[in-house]
């Protein structure tokens with residue numbers, strides 16, 4: 545995404561076929577609703593400099609997918625006006641709530657929720673990214689009305705450990721480890737039964753990921769604050785707690801390790817470098833898979849909503865946009881180029897949005913049924 549983020553011109557365009565009922569109220573042209581040439585990306589400009597410098601030191605092997613790294617800035621911008629300008633094109637999902645539910649009339653909403661930065665606030669220690677009791681209750685409540693899946697970058701087990709709700713579906717490792725229903729699977733009598741509910745398109749990469757994880761731990765051992773997380777089918781190298789002057793070294797070390805693993809590639813998140821298999825699979829593909837598997841892929845009767853904060857969530861936003869069937873909601877305090885239709889500022893607003901969905905459904909029909 546950094547190549548993408550580093551470009552000064554928005555590269556996205558609104559498909560002309562987006563139905564008007566799926567268009568945010570402020571969008572009147574074919575321009576992408578969530579990117580605007582008039583938005584000043586102050587923090588991104590600084591990032592571009594870093595990216596340019598960084599790409600200069602990277603020499604990917606010929607068989608290796610070119611790593612595109614930039615160092616993320618996820619703090620609030622000092623300047624209010626660029627954010628306001630951005631809101632005009634990527635409106636708040638709370639302010640647009642009536643419009644969203646208007647397009648859900650007669651349809652079943654299917655919810656897809658990222659974990660880190662969406663259900664839990666970003667914290668320095670990834671092991672302590674707990675979600676609040678209130679957020680857990682909000683997710684539990686919303687899942688009573690709408691099919692709900694968590695689509696996270698961490699291992700599926702880890703995400704489940706944080707969320708602790710059996711009634712949801714879980715897709716871990718950026719969608720490369722999908723369990724269709726954790727509730728059903730716990731009741732499954734046989735291994736065959738469990739396997740039928742499990743989809744792991746990168747399973748052949750497991751030994752390679754373990755090897756890469758060990759190499760990355762070894763390579764970054766000397767960098768104070770660097771932290772390598774094994775996410776089962778992918779590995780995260782965190783630099784949030786690394787001194788800024790050492791960020792280049794972290795990227796260089798990761799890139800050096802990757803030269804020995806031509807079938808692994810590098811993506812970036814919020815102060816994290818993510819190493820994953822080169823397979824054509826991402827959160828977008830995972831959402832498509834879930835919609836199909838759960839028989840929710842009829843755009844006439846289902847409105848999927850995906851809420852996420854990270855670059856990897858853009859793949860899912862894009863799928864919904866291209867299928868003209870639902871909404872991506874980006875969680876961000878700063879203007880970003882995005883494929884999402886709407887935005888929310890922080891996990892606290894995500895909770896408010898989920899609570900609003902529950903209230904709306906509650907008022908709508910006492911029987912608690914969906915259409």
Ligand SMILES: O=P(O)(O)OC[C@H]1O[C@H](O[C@H]2O[C@H](CO)[C@@H](O)[C@H](O)[C@H]2O)[C@H](O)[C@@H](O)[C@@H]1O
Pocket residue numbers: 658659660661665666667668669670671673695696697698718773775780782784813814815816818854856
């Ligand atoms: O796709 P996601 O579920 O959002 O996963 C992306 C990464 O999320 C986690 O890291 C992020 O959250 C941490 C805890 O708040 C924070 O310390 C870190 O800086 C963030 O990048 C997770 O730990 C990573 O493994 C995921 O790759």
